[in-house]
Amino acid sequence: MTSLAQSVIARALKQRDLLQSMTEQSKTITARVTSRDRAVSAEVDGLGQLTGLWLGPPATRLDPDALATLIVDTAQAAARVAAERYSFLLKEFTERMAELQKAPLVRSDGTIVEPEYRRECAEERARG
Template sequence: MVGSMDELEERVRRQLYRFQDLAEQMAAVRGRETSEDGAVMAEVDGNGALRDLQFGHAISRMTPDEFEQVVVATSAAAARAAFERRAEVVNRFNEEMAG
């Protein structure tokens, strides 16, 4: 319960800042993974969009199928890491809002 208009304004202002912080934290979420052999590094954002993909010299020894598999597997691992980080951000936010 809110006792005065000033208290209400302050409460709304704090919640607005929390939402702005959430938006900034969500935009900053990244997942980055490198394949075991170091051939591929993939980075994705919190929505799973590929942001960076780098290749090492080891790709020159791969068949096209091996190359495809390592790119997909590494990118998927990066996406999983990003989604886990995003879930942590959302869970922290929900705990703060509930408290």
């Protein structure tokens, strides 16, 4: 196998590992939010799906409509937090994947092969 092929395979393995890490980390995202009055706590997963709901003593003093609204608002707040966490993770993943894509490949004679789009970006900047 040529060293260029080895470079391509090494990059692909790093990309695979990064993708697996992203997948594993995204599965661990959770967020729990408690209402200011401590009547409701809601927990969601990384997709914003409700995984837990707790009602505190103040919940007994709320009428059904107010309690329902508070539950929905609290769950939505938890979903926003989870979405922010996922967004941060996705940004990190995207940056790392881009760095892997930009990394030059090395041939057996030591010459460097740059990815095509990297060359195009450099040419575009030069015309700029």
